[in-house]
Amino acid sequence: MQRWWFLEENAEGKDPSSSTSQKSEASAKKPKQSTAAGGDRPYTFRVLVTYELLKDETVAITGSCDALGNWDPEQCVQLRPENGGDSTIWRLETELPRDASVKYRYLICSVDPTSGNVHVRRFETHIVPRQVPIDLAEEEANGSKEKVQPKIDTLGDIDGNIKLDKGWLTTETIMQFKFFDNPFSVKERIKNRLLYVKITTMNLRINAESQNLSALLEESLSNDTRENGTESTTTYSFTEVTSLHNPNACYEQQSQFGCPYHKDDFLIFNVTVAEPENVAYLVDLYTYSSKSKEDEPPYHLGYHYILPNFLKKSEGILELPVTCASKHRPLGMMRIEYLKVTPLLPSRCTLERSYIRYWNKRWTGLDVGHRGSGTSFKASDGNVIRENTIASLKNAVAHGADMVEFDVQLSKDLVPVIYHDFDIYVSLKRKTTLETNDMLELPMRELTLEQLRNLKVYHVVEGRNREAKFFDEDLEEHQPFPQLAEALDQIDPHCGFNIEIKWSQKLKDGRMESDLNFDSNLYVDCILRVVLEKAANRRIVFSCFDADICTMLRLKQNLYPVMFLTLGVTSRYPSYHDPRCNSIEMAVRNAYATELLGIVAHTEDLLRDQTQVNLATERGLIIFCWGDDNNCKDTIKHLKSLGIHAIIYDKMDIYSDKAVKESVFLVGARDSQAALLQQINIENRYEHTNQHEFLNDKDVRLSLDKYDENEDSRENAITTTIEQGGHQFDLLIFTQRWPITACYEWRETGKDHICGLPTPSTVWTIHGIWPTKLNTIGPAFCNKSAIFDVSQLTPIEPQLEEHWVNVEKNKPDDSLWEHEWLKHGTCAAEAVEQLNTESKYFGQGLSWLEQHSVGDAFARNGDIKPGFNYSLTTLNKALYDYYGKNVAIECFFDRKTHQQFLNEVRICFDKQLQPVDCDGIVGLERIELPNSRIGTVISNCNAGKPIFYPDAVPSQDQEKEDGVMNETIYEIFDGKTDVEVILV
Structure with missing residues (x-):
């Protein structure tokens, strides 16, 4: 099943080279045996491929089971074209586990015919992957064995959302050749002609059947009438080129006669090869004759061979002669800057998920702490924390930073440390005062981590001024040179990191910022290994002023996004040699x-x-901004109004205008909790696990991290179970909540949370009206272009402020209304005329509250009052007797006291707005009621424990009670008294 079909052809002798056949046979993959406990089921994948595949490229699939390779690129499974090689529909017939849903993605890949290694060319990067649902045994249920024609996916397209991004390096290498700053110096007669550049790979591997090396290099493979290469000299490779002269530049296959180089252009060739040590590169130049006809092709002007021994370093500059193609004499010179990008080994990346170009559209105007709490050596006041220290980072987080930005470079022993400047000063003498000859300036890279920690080290500003600025370095968190790993371990995981990679660049005047002696591949690899090992679910963005380092960061991994730091047009800093910055x-x-x-x-x-x-934004790019100008409240506000996605600035404690000092990622994780718990309940139905015990604090945190990692915390909070259902729904769930419990729940889920109660507080309020599809969740956010217009609610706003209350203090009520309308109201509006405007939607909620108040139900049926414990049976009976329908009861579980609090009651209506049973809704389960004449109830509450109906918010210092108490609850049925003894 995982055997590559074109390798099988080689193994069967269709390739004339026996050695290649043997290698291909060795590289063929054996299918894994399924370990599914419930057996397997046949399944057919079909996908429409609208992309033009190159030679050696094929379509494959990967997924969350053994049969699909468990997201491992090396174990992905190839599809075949239907009805021959010209079909645009690709197909795979396989077997999947019968008792589990299977997530999957498509990709375009290639296989090295020599080693059999899989190279990911492009892959789907949707946050929520495709999914095959659990098998429902359709043939048995329908009493028919007719085969259902499988659906056809579209490569890269899920419900109109197109995401098919470039892959990353697994075992291959990319050689990048750059032509810029007018790199050609040729004879006077042709210097004003437009030159076309083409690069062709040549296989230098010598075997018994190949030509000798000298003969190989004597033959120019390019001419003006035929394609480059022959069977003996071509190699497994891909060559793509882009010109930054084009506003919509993107990498494309080079044409027969190459790509034109315009004046002041920036031409980049990316050549992907499997064995760089055995590949040479032929650079051909073409131009048009001054007397050429309109349909006449360009002629071959000159060429040069680049041998692999010229490319041993990770980067460099080549000054090469151009040899005349016809007379083989020197024609001029050309300058090529190259970059070699090698894979990060061992590879730590899979195809399970990628955030390489993911950004939630709600993340705008983020506050990013510059070097933590700001630049400390420019500040005029003394009330600062040393920059780029653990203390500085923590201080920014405490004052509401969504992300913190800091600089990372390597010590001499290759440890990633957080520090900004390339140079430091070391004290030569132990004196209380610093004199001119007491300081030695050294490159930071020349000291090991131990030396940086143990020596008395000064910042460049301190060294030049001979004045120490900080005297708290005896405190561990204030120490300079913290390791990157320490920051990843110690800083709140809900705070994002903007990790700037420090790298010395060449300035426009020819000077280097600093003489780095690190290999750039080694440098980037050391940093990436720490991040991939330690980052867990933290939001991370890499950035660098060096475009080549950004290229490396993008190509060596597929998990974290990369942003290009730009200097721009400025007089404050010297310009770089590379014009891209x-x-x-x-x-x-x-x-x-x-x-x-x-x-x-x-x-x-x-x-x-x-x-x-x-x-930037018109091309779908995200834009941050940096600079001293950001250290002003008015400027920050103005930049946010421009739509800047994040502003990097100093002194978060002074310039941030956040009312609640929390990261946007923490808020997003909390907003996802309800949807996460619903999804857990759905999944657990198939595992027959106990639904009624609340997750402990660690489980919730880990689950939320996992959920937040896989899904957009707001727009994608509805899980993949509704992806196939569109916007259709069956019921409207009218949810009332007890504000005292809602307030307590909000306070307990965040240390800085403050809740606000309505007046009076002992009345049931509205949470929302939620369209719901039976046996699943949602839909939600049905109109993503909708805008909430609070002015439509002006006539009923006083009633809403009283009955549709936001218990989160410091947040306006209309923030809850906006959320409910955009998430739920837009879906109800599509199918129910009585709810198709904001005023109708919220007006219906007020009407239902008046007609179907939970408070009235409790008062008229059982005299249930706040301040007492009740059994689930008692509550359910009172509600059923009042409404005549099955409702849902939701509890909040207090992990400190192990109590459960009555939180919400949900009443269901059909699309004609008539009450119906809530049977078939998910997230809350139908559970058994012990020792009760009422058999079951829809709830998440523990039926074996009392439910407290609070009359006041518990105090914050309430402690867990030790021991076990018996509580006797009396219930009266038909004039008889039943007694339940419940362990508390």
């Missing part, structure tokens, strides 16, 4: 072509021309 326009083109998440622009440049924001 010197303007927002070039930065945007490079980021778009390289498939980065976006750019980090210099605010000085943005304020000079605000329309440049559109250069």
Whole structure:
């Protein structure tokens, strides 16, 4: 099943090279045996491929079971074209576990015919992957054995959301060749002609059947009438090129006569090879004759061979002669800058998920702490914390930073540490005062981590001024040079990291910022290994001023997004040699072509021309901004109004205007909790596990992290169970909540949470009207272009403020109304005319509260009052007797006291707004009622424990009670008294 069909052909002798056949046979993959306890089921995958596949490319699938390779790229399974090789429909018939749903993705990959290694060319990157639901035994249920024609997916497209991104390096290498700064110096007669550049790979592997090396290099493979390469010299490779002269630059296959180089252009070739040590590169130049006809092709002007021994370093500059193609004489010179990107080994990335270009559209105007709590050596006041320390990072988090930005570089012993400057000062003498000759300036890279920690080290500013600024370094968290691993371990995991990779660049005047002696591949690999090992579910964005480092970060992993830091047009800092960093326009083109998440622009440049924001956003790129100009409340507010996604600034405690000092990612995780618990209940139905015990604190945290990692915390909070259902629904769930419990729940789920109760507080209020499909969840956010207009609610706003209350203090009531309308109301509006406007939707809620108040139900049937414990049986009987329908009862579980509190009651209506039973809704289960004449109830409450109906919010210092108590609850049925003794 996992045997690659074109390798099988080689193994069967269809390839004339016996050695290749043997290698292909060795690289063929054996199918794994299924370990599903419930057996397997046949399943057919079919996918429409609208992309043009290149030679050696094929379509494959990977997924969450053995049969699909468990997300391992090396174990992905190839599909075959239907009805021959020209079909656009690809197919795989396989067997999947019968008792489990299977998630899967499609990809375009290639297989190295020599080693059999799989290389991911492009892959689907939707946050929620495709899913095959649990088998429902359709043939048996229908009493028919007719085979159902499988549905056809579209490669890269899930419900109109197209995401098919470039892959990452698994075992292959990318050689990048850059032509910029007018790199050609040729004879006068042709210097003004437009030159076309083409790069062709050549196989230098020598075997018994190949030519000798000298003969191979003597033959120019390019001419003006035929394609490059022969069977003996071509190699397994892919060559793509882009020109940043094009505003919509993207990598494409080069044409027969190459890509034109315009004046001041920036031409980039990416050549993917499996064995870089055995590959040479032929650079051909073409141009048109001054007397050429309109349909006449360009002629071959010159060429040069680049041998692999020229490319041993990770980066470099080649000054090469151009040899005349006809006379084989020197024609001029060309300058090529190259970059070699090698894979991160061993590979830690899978196809399970990728955030490489993911950004929730609700994440705008984020507050990012610059070097933690700000630059400490520019500040004029003394009330600062040393920059880039654990203390500085924690202080920013405590004051509401959504992310913290800091600089990472390597010590001499290759440990990633957090520090900004390339150089440091070391004290030579133990004196209380610093004199001119007491300080030695050293590159930070020349000291090991132990030396950095043990020596008396000063910042460059301290060294030059001979004045120490900080005296709290005896405190561990204030120590300079914290390890990146320590920050990942010690900083609140809900705070995102913007990790800037420090790398020395060449300036426009030819000087280097610093003489780094690290290999760039080794440098990036050391940092990535720590992040991939330690980051867990933290939101991370990499950034760097060096475009080549950004390219490496993008190609070496597929998990974390990368942003290109730009200097822009400025007089404050010297310009770089690489023009991609010197303007927002070039930065945007490079980021778009390289498939980065976006750019980090210099605010000085943005304020000079605000329309440049559109250069990024119109191409779907995310834009952050940095600079001293950001250290102003008015500027921060203005930048947020421009739609900047994140602003990096100093002193979060002074400039942040957040009312609640929390990261947006923490808020998002909390908002996802209800949907997560519903999904857990759905999944547990098939595992027959106990639904009635609440998850402990650790379980909830881990589950929320997992959920937040896989799904958008707001828009994708509805799980994949509704993906196939569209916007259809069966019921409307009218949810009333007890504000005292809601207030307590809000307070207990966050240390800084403050709740606000309505007046009076002992009345049931409205939570929402939720369209729901039976046996699943949702739909939700049915109209993503909808805008909440609170002015429509003006006539009923006083009633809403009293009865549709937001218990989260410091948040306006209309924030809850906006959420309910956008998430639920937009779906109800599509199918129910009586709910198709905001005023109708919220007005219906008020009407239902008046007609179907839970407080009235409790008062008229059982005299149930706040301040007492009741059994689930008692509560359910009172509600059923009043409404005449099965309702749902939801509890909140207090982990400190092990009590359960009455929280919500849900009443169901059909689309004609008539009451119906809530049977068939999920998230709450139909459970047995012990020792009761009423058999079952829809609830998440524990039927074996009392439910407290609180009359006041418990105090914060309430402690867990030790021991076990018996509580006797009396219930009266038909004039008889039943007694239940419940363990508390």
